[in-house]
Each structure stands twice: as C-alpha cells, then as structure tokens.
Amino acid sequence: MAPTLLLAALLASPPTAPTISGPTIASDSVVTAVVPAAPGLALPARPGVARYQPRHLLLQTGGGVGMLSVGGGLSFARRRLDLDALLGYVPARHAGTALTIASAKVKYAPWQLPLGGSGLAFTPLAVGVYGSYTFGLRNTGEEGQYPDDYYWWSRTMRVGPLLGSSLSYTLPDAPSGRARRLTAYYELATNDLYGLSYYLNRRALSLSDIATLALGLKLEI
Amino acid sequence: MPPFFSSSFLRNALVGALATGLSACELVEFSPNDHRARADQKDLTAKNLAHLTAAPLSPGDTLRFVFAGDSQRFYDDAQDLVRSVNQQPGIQFMLISGDISDFGLGREMRWIDNELRKMKVPYLTVIGNHDHVANGREAYQEIFGPLNYSFVYADTKFVLIDTNSREYNFNGRVPDVPWLRGQLADLNGASRSVVISHVPPQDGDFDPNLRDAYAGTLRETSSLVFEMNGHRHDYGVGQPFNDGVTYVNSYAFEKRKYLIVTVFGDKQFRIKQVSF
Structure with missing residues (x-):
C-alpha cells in the first residue's frame, strides 16, 4: 500500500514544475494550477514544488547519528511515511575526534490512535531503515595505506533497521491550513556491523547488546 | 489486533533492553565510534594490573599464564574460552595479543570485556590493527589504556608495545623502538623480560624500516624469554630471524584453542595447547 501511495504522490507532483493546462501563464504570475491528487490522498491543492519543501523539522539525540542532530523531512501517504534527513554532531570528547554525521531515514507508521479528545495521538509502531555517513573519523585509510580489501567494511557508511513509536500533540493549523503536530518519538535501531556481530554470536550477544536508542522531537510546519 | 500486539512487543523490547543493565546513557549512542563506557569498563588495563599485583606470586610458585589473541567478533x-580458562589451575593471568575488536568500535571492546571479566584471573591486552580502525585507537585508550606499557610480575618484566605500523601508514615512529629499548634497559628489578605485540616483525604490516632496529633490540636483550604476537590467528613458535630470539604466535579465539605458558628458571619456558 505504501509504495503505491508514494508513487501516486510523486506522479501527482512532478518535482520540476506543476502540470499546467490551458493558456500559457506568465512565469511571474501566481500559479494556481490544480494538481490532480491521487484518490484517497488528502494533499492540498498547491504547486508541486511546494510539496518538496520540508514538512517537518527534527531534533534528535542518539541513534548512532549524533549527540545532537537537526533535520527535516517530507511526509507521504497521509503522513504515515516519512522521509527524513539529519545532520548530527558528536564532540571529540565522546569519540576521539569531532564527528559530523549526515543521515537519512525512511519510516513507516501504519497506525495512529487518537487518545480521546485530548489532542494527543499515539503511534504504536514505526518501522524503517536509515543510512549514515560520518565525516571527521581519524583513520579511514589514506591512498595506498592498505592493500585492496584489507578491511572489507566501510568505516564511514552505516545502514540499519529501526523501530519505534511516538506521541503527537495537535497544534493550531498552519496558515496554509495544514494540520500541525508536535511529536515526541523514540527509535530503537542497530547498524550493519552490530547486526553482523549479533548474527554470528547469538549465544553471547542479545538484541539489547546491539540496540541503540534515539529520542527526538518532530514539529510539523 | 496489530496495534496492541505492536505496543506490547515494543514494551517487551524496551524492558528487555533495560533489564540487561544497559544504562540509557550507553543505549543513546551518539555514533558507533562513540567510546563512552560505564566507569567499570574504563581504564581496564590499570584496573586489571591492580588486580594482578594485589596477588603477587608466592616464592616457589611458577609463573604461568594463558596466551590468546584476536578475539575480534x-x-x-x-x-x-572463559569457561575453559576458569578450570585451569595455577594460572595467574591472561595475555591477549591484540585485535580485541573487529571494527575498531568501543561497543565491541566492551562486549569482549563482558565475557573476559567473568574470568577468575585478570587479563591484559596490547592493541591490534583492528583496534586502530576509524577512531578505535581512542576507544582502546578510553576502555583499556595506554598503547605502550609495561609491568613487572613474578620477577619478569612484561613490555607491551604497539607494532601496528600500517595503521599509522608507516610513519616511521611505530613501533616506538627507543621506548622499547628504554624499557628493556631497565627491568625495574626483574631478571627476565617478555615483549608482547600484535603484528610480528616479520609481517608485511610491520614497518620494514624499523624491522632491523626492533629485532636487533630484542637480540641484544639477554633477559628476553621470548617475543609474543597475534595477528596471524594461528599458533607458531620459531626463530624467524635465526638470531636466537624465539617468537610465539597465539591462536585466535575462533580457532578455539589457547596456550598455557609456563616460565621458569633463568628463561626457560613450556607451552601447552588447550582446545575448548
């Protein structure tokens, strides 16, 4: 279901320019062309370009992608599918050198349960994957330092699965009419190297040994 | 009811994570290269040395230790291995010839310590090339301690030295031969010496420009019982430079064997292989 909706959303909104039919409109005029929305999608009738502006801002700690990470993201499929990008920082005292970590994640949360009329909603499960690239590591190999394939894994790139849940609080609508929420979330994740270590040592290691925890806030704008 | 199943699953996962004693601090990992650790998993070299020297060998007892290496992954x-070592009588400590971790990550070093701290005897490590990967050197220093160090036990000076030259891109300063020479020139009252490093000097990962100086230093040390290495994952004992200096290589943990080394007399030794 989710990939179909994502595809529909993408088809409905080409990234370059809105689909405009009828008489030619001057480039500086206000574009009000109606984008055909996919059935079942509650997307506002706005130029496609706007859909690629971040729809939410993120502030996070942990999860292997920064002591402090900030970012933004897009939502698709009635805000069940999030595509996020974060930039994180780890000071040298915690990692030997100061690290900057760029990460991206895709998260899918199929259920949102309103909690009475309190304005709160609980999202019991989100699943996703993330990838990260770390800048600033000390020893990642210089030209000619190692023979080919001396170390088979990347020192800078990590990928891993994640799962989590969240609690949202409804805020006043944005001027555009979009519903806004402030969401507190956690994510349990791991990475490829921890996952491999666990897979090869299921007696000595447990899932909790390889788990990382991220805590974050998401503000829809 | 998928939502309820999911939330109870999550709750179990969280409870499980917390029940094993992982502090939230360690769980909220900033990066895999984040080397923060619980206080009792920092400075392990100093802690294990304190443990060892608190129980000096009584006169008449024989120096006997376990030699293993390359615990990585x-x-x-x-x-x-811990279960087997705990059944060995008359051993005083274990030496690990480097590559504690596979990917140079602090969490890997702590996972190994989680097992090795269950031993009845303390263990001491020397840094391996895998422990240098990415920011592993800093993680090793935080969790274990110095890259070059020595201690005296049972009339023997043990000198542990970083020989992972390739990890410094052969900068000509690793291993620190002048430091080694100084350590072996003054045995702090001991009569025998043992040198332990990860990469053996005859290996391609050892700085070829320092090979002669390193091997020469050992050759000139009359108190030297032997030099001990890891890196090759397999047992070996021999004199690769045909100069009277014996080099002993350890089994990697994955070989499910370790050595029990007994040192006695002037500088005689016996090596026993144990399978586990």
Whole structure:
C-alpha cells in the first residue's frame, strides 16, 4: 500500500514544475494550477514544488547519528511515511575526534490512535531503515595505506533497521491550513556491523547488546 | 489486533533492553565510534594490573599464564574460552595479543570485556590493527589504556608495545623502538623480560624500516624469554630471524584453542595447547 501511495504522490507532483493546462501563464504570475491528487490522498491543492519543501523539522539525540542532530523531512501517504534527513554532531570528547554525521531515514507508521479528545495521538509502531555517513573519523585509510580489501567494511557508511513509536500533540493549523503536530518519538535501531556481530554470536550477544536508542522531537510546519 | 500486539512487543523490547543493565546513557549512542563506557569498563588495563599485583606470586610458585589473541567478533568463542580458562589451575593471568575488536568500535571492546571479566584471573591486552580502525585507537585508550606499557610480575618484566605500523601508514615512529629499548634497559628489578605485540616483525604490516632496529633490540636483550604476537590467528613458535630470539604466535579465539605458558628458571619456558 505504501509504495503505491508514494508513487501516486510523486506522479501527482512532478518535482520540476506543476502540470499546467490551458493558456500559457506568465512565469511571474501566481500559479494556481490544480494538481490532480491521487484518490484517497488528502494533499492540498498547491504547486508541486511546494510539496518538496520540508514538512517537518527534527531534533534528535542518539541513534548512532549524533549527540545532537537537526533535520527535516517530507511526509507521504497521509503522513504515515516519512522521509527524513539529519545532520548530527558528536564532540571529540565522546569519540576521539569531532564527528559530523549526515543521515537519512525512511519510516513507516501504519497506525495512529487518537487518545480521546485530548489532542494527543499515539503511534504504536514505526518501522524503517536509515543510512549514515560520518565525516571527521581519524583513520579511514589514506591512498595506498592498505592493500585492496584489507578491511572489507566501510568505516564511514552505516545502514540499519529501526523501530519505534511516538506521541503527537495537535497544534493550531498552519496558515496554509495544514494540520500541525508536535511529536515526541523514540527509535530503537542497530547498524550493519552490530547486526553482523549479533548474527554470528547469538549465544553471547542479545538484541539489547546491539540496540541503540534515539529520542527526538518532530514539529510539523 | 496489530496495534496492541505492536505496543506490547515494543514494551517487551524496551524492558528487555533495560533489564540487561544497559544504562540509557550507553543505549543513546551518539555514533558507533562513540567510546563512552560505564566507569567499570574504563581504564581496564590499570584496573586489571591492580588486580594482578594485589596477588603477587608466592616464592616457589611458577609463573604461568594463558596466551590468546584476536578475539575480534568471536563472542560465542570468548564465552567458551572463559569457561575453559576458569578450570585451569595455577594460572595467574591472561595475555591477549591484540585485535580485541573487529571494527575498531568501543561497543565491541566492551562486549569482549563482558565475557573476559567473568574470568577468575585478570587479563591484559596490547592493541591490534583492528583496534586502530576509524577512531578505535581512542576507544582502546578510553576502555583499556595506554598503547605502550609495561609491568613487572613474578620477577619478569612484561613490555607491551604497539607494532601496528600500517595503521599509522608507516610513519616511521611505530613501533616506538627507543621506548622499547628504554624499557628493556631497565627491568625495574626483574631478571627476565617478555615483549608482547600484535603484528610480528616479520609481517608485511610491520614497518620494514624499523624491522632491523626492533629485532636487533630484542637480540641484544639477554633477559628476553621470548617475543609474543597475534595477528596471524594461528599458533607458531620459531626463530624467524635465526638470531636466537624465539617468537610465539597465539591462536585466535575462533580457532578455539589457547596456550598455557609456563616460565621458569633463568628463561626457560613450556607451552601447552588447550582446545575448548
């Protein structure tokens, strides 16, 4: 279901320019062309370009992608599918050198349960994957330092699965009419190297040994 | 009811994570290269040395220790090794010839310590090339301690030295031969010496420009019982430079074997292989 909706959303909104039919409109005029929305999608009738502006801002700690990470993201499929990008920082005292970590994640949360009329909603499960690239590591190999394939894994790139849940609080609508929420979330994740270590040592290691925890806030704008 | 199943699953996962004693601090990992650790998993070299020297060998007892290496990514094997070592009578400590971790990550070093701290005897390590990867050097220093160090036990000076030259891109300063020379020139009252490093000097990962100086230093040390290495994952004992200096290589944990080394007399030794 989710990939179909994502595809529909993408088809409905080409990234370059809105689909405009009828008489030619001057480039500086206000574009009000109606984008055909996919059935079942509650997307506002706005130029496609706007859909690629971040729809939410993120502030996070942990999860292997920064002591402090900030970012933004897009939502698709009635805000069940999030595509996020974060930039994180780890000071040298915690990692030997100061690290900057760029990460991206895709998260899918199929259920949102309103909690009475309190304005709160609980999202019991989100699943996703993330990838990260770390800048600033000390020893990642210089030209000619190692023979080919001396170390088979990347020192800078990590990928891993994640799962989590969240609690949202409804805020006043944005001027555009979009519903806004402030969401507190956690994510349990791991990475490829921890996952491999666990897979090869299921007696000595447990899932909790390889788990990382991220805590974050998401503000829809 | 998928939502309820999911939330109870999550709750179990969280409870499980917390029940094993992981502090939230360690769980909220900033990066895999984040080397923060619980206080009792920092400075392990100093802690284990204090443990060792608190129980000096009584006169008449024989120096006997376990020699193993390359624990990297072999945690199930580490569990079995600990069980086996705990049944060995008359041993005083264990030496690990480097590559504690596989990917140079602090969490890997702590996982190995989680197993090895269950031993009845303390263990001491020297840094391996895998422990240098990415920011592993800093993680090793935080969790274990100095890259070059020495201690005296049972009339023997043990000198542990970083020989992972390739990790410094052969900068000509690793191993620190002048430091080694100084350590062996003054045995702090001991009569025998043992040198332990990860990469053996005859290996391609050892700085070729320092090979002669290193091997020469050992050759000139009359108190030297032998030099001990890891890196090759397999047992070996020999004199690669045909100069009277014996080099002993350890089994990796994955080989499910370790050595029990007994040193006696002037500088005589006996090596026993144990399978586990």
